Amino acid sequence: MAAPEIPKEQWAQVVEAKGGPVVYKKIPVQTPGPDEVLVNVKYSGVCHTDLHAMMGDWPIAPKLPLVGGHEGAGVVVAKGSLVDDVQIGDHVGIKWLNGSCLACSFCMQADEPLCSHALLSGYTVDGSFQQYAIAKAAHVARIPKDVDLEAVSPVLCAGITVYKGLKESGARPGQWVAIVGAGGGLGSMAVQYAKAMGLHVIGIDSGEEKGESVKSLGATAYVDFTTSKDLVAEVKAATPDGLGPHAVLLLAVSEKPFQQATEYVRSRGTVICIGLPANAYLKAPVFDTVLRMITIKGSYVGNRQDTQEALDFFSRGLVKVPYKTVGLSKLQEVYDLMHQGKIVGRYVVDTSK
Numbered sequence: 236m237a238a239p240e241i242p243k244e245q246w247a248q249v250v251e252a253k254g255g256p257v258v259y260k261k262i263p264v265q266t267p268g269p270d271e272v273l274v275n276v277k278y279s280g281v282c283h284t285d286l287h288a289m290m291g292d293w294p295i296a297p298k299l300p301l302v303g304g305h306e307g308a309g310v311v312v313a314k315g316s317l318v319d320d321v322q323i324g325d326h327v328g329i330k331w332l333n334g335s336c337l338a339c340s341f342c343m344q345a346d347e348p349l350c351s352h353a354l355l356s357g358y359t360v361d362g363s364f365q366q367y368a369i370a371k372a373a374h375v376a377r378i379p380k381d382v383d384l385e386a387v388s389p390v391l392c393a394g395i396t397v398y399k400g401l402k403e404s405g406a407r408p409g410q411w412v413a414i415v416g417a418g419g420g421l422g423s424m425a426v427q428y429a430k431a432m433g434l435h436v437i438g439i440d441s442g443e444e445k446g447e448s449v450k451s452l453g454a455t456a457y458v459d460f461t462t463s464k465d466l467v468a469e470v471k472a473a474t475p476d477g478l479g480p481h482a483v484l485l486l487a488v489s490e491k492p493f494q495q496a497t498e499y500v501r502s503r504g505t506v507i508c509i510g511l512p513a514n515a516y517l518k519a520p521v522f523d524t525v526l527r528m529i530t531i532k533g534s535y536v537g538n539r540q541d542t543q544e545a546l547d548f549f550s551r552g553l554v555k556v557p558y559k560t561v562g563l564s565k566l567q568e569v570y571d572l573m574h575q576g577k578i579v580g581r582y583v584v585d586t587s588k
């Protein structure tokens with residue numbers, strides 16, 4: 236295969252100061268290091284984390300200036316001298332975990348998201364809101380050639396994250412899981428992964444529009460927290476024996492649902508925290524947590540194996556991502572909608588526009 240032509244300059248969305256906005260401008264194309272690949276990003280999903288990165292409201296400060304984005308799907312156009320298992324022309328994904336040391340005790344046990352040397356796309360290194368992005372070859376997601384790069388891009392963070400959370404919950408086929416924030420970008424995928432894994436789903440979110448969407452994706456029950464008179468009772472009542480779901484997946488971006496989940500999870504059940512409301516705390520009654528043997532866990536993205544499994548569910552047609560595509564040049568408008576909480580499903584940016 237002839238080497239693809241790589242331009243010297245490219246379009247990118249750059250955060251130049253904490254709080255934004257993003258600036259759409261031309262920046263130089265970088266050259267990959269020995270263990271890296273250069274990816275011609277075709278599409279990139281937009282994640283809530285990207286908004287936090289621009290606002291700088293998380294405890295760890297992102298780099299500045301910053302090119303955000305960590306759901307980039309594209310084609311390898313150049314590779315470093317040490318890269319053997321990824322070829323030019325391969326379809327790959329740039330995910331949140333851009334790279335890790337591969338040698339620490341976490342990396343050795345496939346817990347690479349916990350690596351203290353981890354490089355984070357669109358946070359500590361430039362991400363996928365540009366036409367040509369760099370990632371460590373060991374960590375790029377391998378995307379089969381027959382998979383649509385536009386449709387698959389949101390799987391690269393949202394899909395992997397919710398799939399991993401469901402694995403961490405330990406919920407088994409036939410059991411019940413409550414998904415809080417089921418109508419959002421993460422939630423709509425979580426509902427489908429859960430269903431594909433043989434779980435019954437109770438979706439929790441606000442409004443009728445989200446309720447329709449959640450049910451159409453396969454949830455057995457929907458609880459609207461804005462109209463429910465007793466959320467805890469309603470969630471428990473949605474399970475056939477009234478004892479509540481075996482697991483709760485917290486994808487919400489506000490604090491309150493994090494305080495409620497232990498009240499309706501079944502005894503012996505597991506609460507999985509995934510959403511990251513800024514400055515939020517978890518609170519649970521010790522008495523209940525002990526006597527009802529409740530497990531509360533965090534779950535953070537996924538490792539390379541989780542990535543390939545999450546992609547496999549997608550490529551078998553078990554997970555469809557509702558998304559809207561806009562040009563990369565319109566990224567700020569997507570952030571504005573996100574800020575107002577007006578997003579149903581997911582936004583994808585097309586880097587050619």
Ligand SMILES: [Zn+2]
Pocket residue numbers: 282283284285305331392393
């Ligand atoms: Zn993300």
Ligand SMILES: [Zn+2]
Pocket residue numbers: 335336337338339340341342343347350351352
């Ligand atoms: Zn490591």
